[in-house]
Amino acid sequence: MTVDYIFEGLNQMFSGFTGNEIFLIIAILLPCVGCFIFIALYGLVAIYAELKVSSFIHDKTGPMGQGVGLHAGKWGLLQPVADAIKLILKEDIIPSSADRPLYILAPFIIFIGAFVSFVAIPFGEKVIVADMNIGIFYILGIGSLAVIAIILAGWSSNNKWALYGGMRSAAQIVSYEIPAGISLVVVIMLTSSLSMQEIIGYQSGGMFGWILFDNPFMPIAFVIYFISALAETNRTPFDLPESESELVAGFVTEYSGMRYAFFFLSEYANMFVVSAVAVTAFLGGWQSPFPNFLNTSGWSVFWMMSKISLLIFVMIWIRFTVPRLRVDQLMHLCWKVFIPIGLFNVFGVAIWIIVRG
């Protein structure tokens, strides 16, 4: 694990020094800072990608850096940077009727939820901040923090639209945790482990070793997981909490500037996390899709990132293709379709495991 490596490395470098606690703190902090920088950079790229992909679907060009003076670079590459600079230094409004402490707290909680999940995502055999033996369980648990933040944001804004957004999102995220969990249970049954690395280890040997192709029940589990993941990250067709044409901007209606940027960023961070879990659990994690092609540990980050990017691209693609569901249809889909199918899936996989031995 990264923390251990840094700790050992520091110990070796300064072998005479005795303050091991300081090394430990540094060893813990360094990956965190790394994660933060990574999320920020990834957020910029993801926003740019969303702008460009949506523009492509819409027959547009998207940001082209056309403008006056110091424009946004070639092909508008600097557009997200400009957005970030602007948002950070915009006036921070706290409505006088808002519940002040909760209002301030909400963006941080949602960001923490997305940020802390990153420590358990494996990018390579050794490129993981903390290889917990309950990694996948940890991510699912921490991921639910978002719902608290969204309810807080919706409630504390003292705005009816925000309240509706928070209310919808509470129902939505809590419900969709279940199908997502059930479809991951299937994976855990197969690998008999909750550790992310061990799940990846189970899927060695190229594309056909992936859990997705392990048995006929797995594609169903993957589809359920992916759709539930869309719902958990509030993406279209499940973007009810912030549906623009209904609730103005949902739970972020009252947020401006920096705080809004946090919500914005954590949406993309959450997309990354759920895609990473999907890749880990179903698509072979950081391993190459071909047994003997670029399958070294050096390429693992590349494979992981490209698989995640693919899933994120699909999410953006879906967002700009389909309309939005209604609240009751959303619940119907979750409780009456996904959960029964998911449970049946668990049953099926259990029999499969017994039969196959």
Added chain:
Amino acid sequence: MTENQQKLIDELVNKGLDGDMDAVNAHQDRMVRAKAKSMIMKIQKGILKRPPLKKISPEEVPNGDIVQNQEKKENKQESTSAKVVRKLLEKFPNEIENEEFDSHIQLKPDKWFEIATWLKSEPELFFDSLQCQMGIDVQDDILESRYNLHSMKHNHYVELRIAVSRSNAKIPSVEKIWRVADWFERETYDMLGIEYIGHSDLRRILLPDDWEGWPLRKDYQEQETYHGIIVPKMKEGWE
């Protein structure tokens, strides 16, 4: 002989030749009647040619009354109007005010609700849709509420008018008969201040609730300010 007279004679001759001799006989002016009859005789003998068929233009109508210039539509509407009037007179004898029913029927406001109910339910008329309801400020302190009715089933129209004085601008509401009248009447109230009795929700619809005056009355004066914002007619009043 004036030109006008000649035209009248031509018209009568045409009518007579078409078999309507009563029209000739019924004419009051003896001179005209005689000339027309002699002309008909001559035409029938083949001495004279038949006068050209000519429509009477509105300015030349003897009484100077309003006549619409719609061609086919006109005939159709006339007949509907006449039909409505005939039936209306049977049912509500004293409610019609005007005598010419070419373009519209003028009603008294008192029994309007009953008449409207009847107009919608009467199977031969069956005016199931209120096309348009509008208010108008006619001169002499009179406000008028006009209704254009249409029947989807029979595809015919009729226009009804109800006049009230400004001081007592009250007309029964027909909101319950044609639901669309709800908003139409609110709009007329908003613009002209005609009060519709029995309307469930008579508020201003387009202008703000605290607006002053009735904008479509001819003597409307704009208010000076609204919530501190100047409402000037010309830009001179600014700054």
Added chain:
Amino acid sequence: MGLFTNKFQDNIIVEKLDKLLSWGRSTSPWFFQFGTACCAIEMMAAAASRHDLKRIGMIPRSSPRQADVMIVAGTVTMKMAIRVKKLYEQMADPKYVVAMGSCATSGGPYWQHGYHVLKGVDLVIPVDVYVPGCPPRPESLIEGLLKLQEQILEERPLTRKMA
């Protein structure tokens, strides 16, 4: 942001920061979808495929809190004027207003007999750029927005203002 506004002496670092800041602001002016009348359709056309406001970094937002530029597209009536003012006050600083079309600039064709029409949105809120036309073509709207960007680019938000 209010903490730092116009609080610094003019020096080389502040100048560079100022430039970076105003670059950020001018490059990503998110606009507030505030269509009232005919001009709103042209604003939509400007944001849609052919003209594409995203090219110059403008993204529509429907909440006033997150928008930087308010494009008042169309006639503002007396009934609406109070709301326009409220919406403007809800926007976070720095905020800019573009009056699109002759109605928003001066009352347009309704200037004479329009008893219920506000004769120019500048009577209730400050306007940065006026775009004339009835309605202005998307090209002229884009021209106006580029002018606004130029204006923002020249701002020096951090530097202390001369007394």
Added chain:
Amino acid sequence: MGVVHGEEMVLNIGPQHPATHGVLRLQVRTDGEVVSKITPYMGYLHRCFEKHCENVTYEQVIPFTDRCDYLASMSMNFGYVVAMERLMDIKVNERVEYIRIIMAELQRIASHLLCTGVFGLDLGAFTPFLWALRDRERILDLFELTCGARLLYNYMWVGGLSHDLPVGFVESTFKFLDYFEPKIDELENILAHNKILVERSADIGVMPKDIAISYGVTGPNLRASGVKWDLRKDDPYSIYDRFEFDVPIGQGLKGTVGDCWDRFYVRILEIRESVKIVRQALASIPKDGDVHQSLPKKIRPPKGSVYARTETPRGDLGYYIESDGSPIPYRLKMRSPAFTALSVLDEIGGGWLLSDVLAILGSLDIVLGEIDR
């Protein structure tokens, strides 16, 4: 266990809200997400159209009619000139009639395109809206070619047109139609048969026949309720009786007759019919004829009144013109189709979820400029 009733919440949608298509305010009473009562408040765009008409000459009214329904300016012009020509007993020549019909039908296509796109936008589908606008731009190009304006044309005059067709208009229009017809299928595929959209709009906001007629709902909204009523067929004005086209009505293909989906789908079918009419008109348009031939020197209609209706993309547009013989109208009333369409919202929108109400509002295709005038 009894049903738990919470307090009702009053929610103000608008006047500035992305779903209200302008500056409309809906005061909505909700119990949770279920809407119990909708009270529309209009007038945020009341631009005193009727007062203006009493102050300007008959010619000067035309630009104001443009601005009433800014999505279908040509149709608004058309309605006014039909009323005026009926009042003044003017007969225009064949070429003018043909050009008017071509313009009105192209405008219908443009307006319906925007409406279907915006309906998708209300339901959260962003892409079809932009595709619709992309194709609409081409129609605007044709208008621009003809009269120089993109949105508000002032093209049809009493007794004629402002300009004759430019050189190459017929060819460009044929080219556009060839380009456009496959795009209708594209729009239909991405929207009309999308499972989510069908789920969201079928059986929602059903408007029965009798309610539609009683509320004076006209146009595509009425036809979606299964009433085959189209002024172009049933009370033909201009030369609509010469063209062959169908009047599509709602059949309840995905749900009940008169639901949101029907209202939306009728519009797509009408786009196809309009394409047919434009094609026929372009094929048989007379080559010669002066579009200024029957323009009156001075518009001074005789004393009297006229009520004329035409079929705009939104329904029956009526102009009631009262003339006192002077060059200025004594009173001009516009009976706007969207006004009556909006009035039915409370009747059919109560009891649905908040999202459905906005879908119903989108399917009614209102234009605030015309409602508030």
